[in-house]
């Protein structure tokens with residue numbers, strides 16, 4: 008048996024795969040790494056909406072097989088459902104999920120990375136199963152695609168929006184930029200509703216069923232996608248209202264969904280045939296009440312992604328309290344930090360090289376249909392000074408190319424790829 012420190016990474020999607028690869032890059036062969044996930048592929052969630060509105064099956068284009076990708080870096084994979092974490096005994100409980108009936112198992116660790124994402128709580132929304140739609144996974148995406156393209160949708164009004172997000176207290180007091188903070192969000196991630204609103208309008212136009220005037224986008228908050236910065240959102244809203252979209256803010260929450268529409272917690276009802284919903288993003292049940300999680304079950308870390316009470320435990324991606332909004336692009340930044348921290352802990356990196364804290368940047372490219380997309384890069388919500396919005400064909404090409412580059416490099420998108428995207432989007436588009 009190897010005597011190397013054991014690193015256990017829980018979750019194998021963006022944050023889990025990215026962190027495992029960064030640990031191998033920075034800590035080299037000084038550690039054994041194991042990734043645990045209940046499924047054995049990476050799901051490229053951000054591109055599901057584009058497939059749905061183009062009538063293309065996301066199941067055949069948005070999955071990447073994990074096992075050979077991990078094997079290239081000598082990373083073990085366990086297909087299992089994580090059921091508990093024993094932080095005092097440094098072990099994780101799981102049930103093998105390849106076949107039903109697996110006997111529960113236990114994995115020990117020296118360092119633990121929690122990258123399990125969240126549970127998208129559709130089941131908390133009354134009426135969603137019967138009358139709601141979404142684009143957050145292959146099942147829901149394909150169900151909506153079927154309605155849009157095979158006659159289920161009759162051309163009526165469309166409502167698109169989010170349920171209220173319940174952020175915990177785990178990021179309070181952090182100061183990512185001088186004088187800044189991790190603010191409280193009332194929606195988990197509102198790039199996708201904005202993207203779906205624009206793509207749905209293009210779909211309506213293309214299929215001769217109308218345009219933006221049929222679509223109402225709603226937000227629980229004062230301002231949709233407020234994390235992108237007031238200036239950027241103001242510009243987006245001006246453009247959207249000029250195009251004819253309807254906008255409802257301060258919805259507070261979704262009360263229920265009926266055949267006729269969406270009933271909001273503020274008492275308003277939006278009449279709609281199609282209800283495309285983004286639910287509350289909640290922590291997994293077994294994460295609640297652990298000594299490493301906050302009032303809502305998200306993992307508490309500092310800006311080096313390390314738990315203050317259990318310094319051998321790290322988090323990356325949506326599972327971390329500090330990741331607000333729940334955005335893959337912020338998780339991407341965190342993978343690098345965790346990789347460096349573990350390399351530091353095993354003596355493979357200096358403090359100077361490892362200790363660069365998280366400065367979150369909201370980086371979002373949203374499909375608008377018709378080969379157009381919007382590009383946002385902003386850190387003003389956290390106390391930074393940047394807010395950039397671009398729209399056009401170049402952001403669309405970048406969105407598609409990013410996915411291709413991700414698959415081609417098997418998750419190891421080089422820094423030049425990101426710098427190139429920034430240059431292209433910000434210098435070459437309108």
Ligand SMILES: Cc1cc2nc3c(=O)[nH]c(=O)nc-3n(C[C@H](O)[C@H](O)[C@H](O)COP(=O)(O)OP(=O)(O)OC[C@H]3O[C@@H](n4cnc5c(N)ncnc54)[C@H](O)[C@@H]3O)c2cc1C
Nearest residue numbers: 018020021022045053088089123124324325333334335336
């Ligand atoms: C429609 C949509 C569009 C989006 N578009 C964008 C975008 O354009 N840009 C962007 O930056 N972000 C976007 N996001 C957000 C982005 O998808 C998430 O931030 C990102 O997926 C988070 O990555 P993660 O690895 O932390 O979590 P996840 O991607 O949720 O992965 C968690 C992993 O953990 C595994 N897992 C969970 N529980 C268990 C368990 N108990 N046992 C074993 N395994 C488990 C899951 O199988 C999964 O593989 C979008 C989200 C949606 C829904």
